[in-house]
Amino acid sequence: MDWELVAFLVLSVLEVVGSILVVTNKRLVRAAFWLAMTLVTIGGIYLLFGSEFIFLIQILVYAGTVPILFVFGLMLTRTKIMDEPSTEEGT
Amino acid sequence: MALESYGPIAIFAILALVFPALTFFLTRLFRPDHPTPLKDLVYECGELPEGEAQIQFHFQYYMFALIFLVFDVAAIFLLLWAFAWGDLSGSSGVAKYSIFLFLAIMFVATQYALKKEEVIHL
Amino acid sequence: MSQPLVPDLFATCKVLTGAILWVVQQILLALGAVIPPLKDLGNWLASDPVVSAVTWLVVMTVMLLWAVLINLLTMMWVERKFYSRLQDRYGIMVSIWSLPIWPFNRKDRPTHKGWGYLQNVADGMKLLQKENLTPRGADSAMFHMAPVLIASSTLMIFVALPWSSGFVVAKPDLSLLFILAAFSIAPFGILIAGWSANNKYTLVGGMRAAAQLMAYEIPLILCVIALVFTTGSLDVYEIVAQQERTLVTLGPLAIPAWNLFGPQALGAVVFAVAMMAEMERIPFDIPEAEAELVEGWTTEYSGMRFGLLFGFKWLRMIAGAGLISILYLGGWTGPVFTVVQVAGIPVPIIPEEVWFMLRVYLLSVVFIWISWSVPRIRIDQILQLGWKRLIPLSLLAILLAAGASLVGW
Numbered sequence: 001m002d003w004e005l006v007a008f009l010v011l012s013v014l015e016v017v018g019s020i021l022v023v024t025n026k027r028l029v030r031a032a033f034w035l036a037m038t039l040v041t042i043g044g045i046y047l048l049f050g051s052e053f054i055f056l057i058q059i060l061v062y063a064g065t066v067p068i069l070f071v072f073g074l075m076l077t078r079t080k081i082m083d084e085p086s087t088e089e090g091t
Numbered sequence: 092m093a094l095e096s097y098g099p100i101a102i103f104a105i106l107a108l109v110f111p112a113l114t115f116f117l118t119r120l121f122r123p124d125h126p127t128p129l130k131d132l133v134y135e136c137g138e139l140p141e142g143e144a145q146i147q148f149h150f151q152y153y154m155f156a157l158i159f160l161v162f163d164v165a166a167i168f169l170l171l172w173a174f175a176w177g178d179l180s181g182s183s184g185v186a187k188y189s190i191f192l193f194l195a196i197m198f199v200a201t202q203y204a205l206k207k208e209e210v211i212h213l
Numbered sequence: 214m215s216q217p218l219v220p221d222l223f224a225t226c227k228v229l230t231g232a233i234l235w236v237v238q239q240i241l242l243a244l245g246a247v248i249p250p251l252k253d254l255g256n257w258l259a260s261d262p263v264v265s266a267v268t269w270l271v272v273m274t275v276m277l278l279w280a281v282l283i284n285l286l287t288m289m290w291v292e293r294k295f296y297s298r299l300q301d302r303y304g305i306m307v308s309i310w311s312l313p314i315w316p317f318n319r320k321d322r323p324t325h326k327g328w329g330y331l332q333n334v335a336d337g338m339k340l341l342q343k344e345n346l347t348p349r350g351a352d353s354a355m356f357h358m359a360p361v362l363i364a365s366s367t368l369m370i371f372v373a374l375p376w377s378s379g380f381v382v383a384k385p386d387l388s389l390l391f392i393l394a395a396f397s398i399a400p401f402g403i404l405i406a407g408w409s410a411n412n413k414y415t416l417v418g419g420m421r422a423a424a425q426l427m428a429y430e431i432p433l434i435l436c437v438i439a440l441v442f443t444t445g446s447l448d449v450y451e452i453v454a455q456q457e458r459t460l461v462t463l464g465p466l467a468i469p470a471w472n473l474f475g476p477q478a479l480g481a482v483v484f485a486v487a488m489m490a491e492m493e494r495i496p497f498d499i500p501e502a503e504a505e506l507v508e509g510w511t512t513e514y515s516g517m518r519f520g521l522l523f524g525f526k527w528l529r530m531i532a533g534a535g536l537i538s539i540l541y542l543g544g545w546t547g548p549v550f551t552v553v554q555v556a557g558i559p560v561p562i563i564p565e566e567v568w569f570m571l572r573v574y575l576l577s578v579v580f581i582w583i584s585w586s587v588p589r590i591r592i593d594q595i596l597q598l599g600w601k602r603l604i605p606l607s608l609l610a611i612l613l614a615a616g617a618s619l620v621g622w
Contacts, residue, residue, distance in 0.1 A: 057390075064398060066160075099269055103273050170438050
């Protein structure tokens, strides 16, 4: 049972699914969450390549900063851009 | 190789994700569930909530996050430099001390950026 | 010089797993006389991979229970009792004398003199049966996912944080950086929790919390960089092992070479202040400003979601105090006075775990003392302290550490 192959498959499926969900989601804060998950799984693939340092730096810098930057940038805009109009009725 | 020690970490990550989710699901056995319109209102110290919830924030939040990103990347370079400190040949001083030039330029730039955020509107 | 009580957690748990699996195997073999396939199942259970896998699960459960059940409750009790004494009152007093069962329900029981340890258990049980309200218009998926994100990233700290030289789940090569990375996922979860509740005040609390936590992560990383000059490694085992030698002997007292007593003194102070802000303790309490934002970014959560978010603040305090004691106060090293044999198992008197917990609890008492004596500072004061005072100080600490390593200190 080649655990590295299994781990690589799981991580890459999560990453591909996450990146598709980032670009197709209409609610931007959910896209930020999928972005965070994609970045963490990319870090996991770095770990499988053998570079533990890059994995930890990816989590520290990328997954800890870039989604927050994204959400902060969202907060600078007005509400109507963030959600679909139908979700504002308070579903 | 170092990869063997990450096996337990991967299993622990799954356990750490399952444990809070399981706790939240288990409370379904114990808690009542009678939502009324009054209970679902957001809390604004007892008054009826007024206006949109997602207000527009000041640009300074984004500025502070950008400065954090700059310092984080600089911290990575400093970390690698600190690791290699003993091995860098200090004969001419270029390898060991050129980081200070980088730090000086970065420090001046970030101090200028922080000076522009003197009045904090957060 | 110092001996752990549990030299190898995996081996200790393997004994426990062996016992459990032997009992299950005997039951299956006994039933296998009636149903033949069960005998193969029983033999498969005793095989090596299964025992290993179950042992790892037992190890992780033991660590989770130790950190979350025992230490969290004790730390919350210490805090509540200590700050009540600071406020000149008795504090929580629900103890076993409040239980309505025999032998604790006699007529003349001392109800108002209990130690109060069961109060946190009672609070947990209260929160278990509270109704979970989702505010109107909240982003339901994010609202329910954010506590899971915060709780799981806080729990990930405890996979690499050792409680002694053997009581740890995993030993990665860069465990210090791993712990810092686990700390750094939390601001995103807090931001999502504040945003998704459809409440402007939780959103303000969440944004301020993210700004504050990000501002104070940089002095943490920079102080770790200053530490690398002295230790040359990011492995917590290396760092603690290097602090075990004796620095100087004053008469009968041998002062160990803790990192606090060296060129890292400034780094230790900066790290402690930055860690207090990362733990969101008063005076850095503005995201959860109790008199202003009710509960800050956790206002809209009720029931066990609130209970986990609230309780994991203390878990981060344990992790932060543990990190400070590992990096600057010698971790779990301490003299072993004697070794007592209890049923064939050598029990060192004052084992490493006790020294570590002593340091963690003393540091936490110091943090609690500071917390409940000073008022809260404003968000702009917090950010000025972080960006304009702590970061230059930590860069100075790096310069001092580099200079000291050049000189050969």
